[in-house]
Amino acid sequence: MKSFTSLHQRQQQSLVITPQLIESIRMLQLAHTELNQFVEQEIEKNPFLDLASNDSGASGDVSPTVADNQNISAREDHVDGPARTDMPELSSPWKSIRDTGNLSPGERPSLDEFAASTETLHEHVAHQIALTAFTPQERLIAGALADHLDDTGYLQVNLLELAERLNSPEARVKLVLEALQLFDPPGIFARSLTECLEIQLRQRDRFDPAMAALVANLELLARRDFRALKRRCRVDEDDLLDMLNEIRALDPKPGNQFQSAGSESIIPDVFVLPSPGGGWQVELNREVLPKVLINQTYFAQVTRLTAQSSKDQSFLNECFQNASWLVRSLDQRATTILKVATEIVRHQDVFLEDGIAHLRPLNLKTIADAIDMHESTVSRVTSNKYILTPRGVFELKYFFTVAIPSSQGGDAHSAEAVRHQIRAIIAAETLDDVLSDDGIVARLKETGVDIARRTVAKYREAMNIPSSAQRRREKRFVLAAAEG
Known part of the structure; x- marks a missing residue:
């Protein structure tokens, strides 16, 4: 038996995750404060990046593809028919944000800077x-x-x-x-x-x-x-x-x-406002987005001065490519947040109109399929992002809840809406009508919610609501003290 060696040539495709792709994925999950810190670090390392300022309107210092984004938003109308979303193209506008006016709100001195330091x-x-x-x-x-x-x-x-x-x-x-x-x-x-x-x-x-x-x-x-x-x-x-x-x-x-650390206020990443024509208008909060510019003029000048050095030219090209990548990544991040928030609003429009009792069950796959993205992308986008609605400020993850089946064959109920119903039922109890967990189950079934007794007990304990026996003792004691 003879042994021999041979060479074979073949083609194959493989997905390679580059360091820049990893950074782009990580940027999706960052909160706006963390994102601004990351951008500031990149600007310190890259001579062709700069933050936009009020006097940065000189066209010679800005990439010609950079444009203003003052009025970028997504608008959703739902009047007597299926929801319609008009999503503008955001590829170029998000590359630059130039504020108008003498002084932007973000650059105005904060009153906290003049406040006396708190004693620890x-x-x-x-x-x-x-x-x-x-x-x-x-x-x-x-x-x-x-x-x-x-x-x-x-x-x-x-x-x-x-x-x-x-x-x-x-x-x-x-x-x-x-x-x-x-x-x-x-x-x-x-x-x-x-x-x-x-x-x-x-x-x-x-x-x-x-x-x-x-x-x-x-x-x-x-x-x-x-x-x-x-x-x-x-x-x-x-x-x-x-x-x-x-x-x-x-x-x-x-x-x-x-406590030395002051209370931190939540700054929303997305605004939801009633649309004049009906429905809801979804807008990004541009005040929390990094305002990044690419200085192409400086790149051209430095390139001419270092044309004889291949090592320097390679470094400059790498810096310029990294700057372009950062601008594209910020553009993609803003677009993705807007798409996800708009789709969430489309699914939860009844909640915005009528309150928490009408919150619909929702999962990541539903949003991912609607905007043609992966579930992991939607999960990253909804982490540490907040949305300001007429009902208050909520984390985007708040709108993703487990579905509770309906006892009457209708639409399923959101777990958060069911917890709200349990709180309302217990709050309306009297001394002669303190409900056990089985009684709460029966009361929920009257409203079309099919739920097990152990689930009611789990939700009640998670909300720190005592058992029926403890609630009855407390009501009896308070009533006796009031009568005395």
Whole structure:
């Protein structure tokens, strides 16, 4: 048997994911703040990229394919017939965004820049330690305890281990801790919720034996077992109701008022407005989109100066190609967001008109098939993107919910709409008509929702709604206290 070798030539196709394609896919998932940071990093690395400014209208500095995009939107009309979407071509307009007017809203100075800096919890505690008559050793212990204070005001440290580390008796550490627990805000330096409430009640001179018994049995309060609480505290219903009101007036997380990070407002990526001709008009929020320009004039000038160096010319060509890729990727990202948001609005138009009870079930595949894209693309686009509607601001993923079958053979119901119905049914209960989970199932079937009892229980627990027995006890207690 002879062995031999031979050469064969054949053609085959394969999909190769380039680094730029990976970056383009990642850009779809970025929120607008993350996207702006990414663009700023690219501008720092690329000499041919720049952010558009109000005086960037000189045609010589901008690519001739770049145009204004002031009025780009998608509009959807649905009057007595199927929905119609008129989607303009966005390939070139998104390459440049030039603002009109003397000063754009994004460039105006923010009032936050002139606001006084907020004092943090640790700074507030440090000032009080400095004004307290501690010995040097006690001041050292107080500083070590303050270092283990979390943002909510609770102490997260083992006193015995801290005493050994500071080479100090544990009794002295406890004495310093008792002094620190008198600091402002009341309840600070507590090691548990029970101790936090106790500190605040002692400062109000309200920590009597009955209140001590109530604080020691917070698990009964969480279960709304008022009968057991009356027995443990040895008080009647009126006294227990007064004690509960005092507990509600306390702050379980006293350090939260000193949180250094301010509240973050959600800036929508898409606007939905009623269209004058009926239906809805979908527009991108151009204020959150990066305003990127390609400086072709500078590229031409630098290319002429470095024409003799092939290495420099290769670098310049690579930079220009990367700049063009970034502009195209931003263009594609904006177009894709607009397409997905428009299709979501088309499916959820009844929700926009009539509210959450009319939210329709929706999945990624439905949107992907409608706009001829892959489900993974739709998933990336809807992550960390928000839409402003007449019903409020929602994350795009909010509109994708599980379908609950109808008991009357009609259209399926959205899981979010069913949860809304459960909340409404429970909110309308009276003492004589507290429904069990089976009763809620029966009430839902009357409205055409076919759902299992365990699903009702799962939704109820996810919304932190107690069981029917606990709700009945609470209503009975509140009613008795009101009548008394």
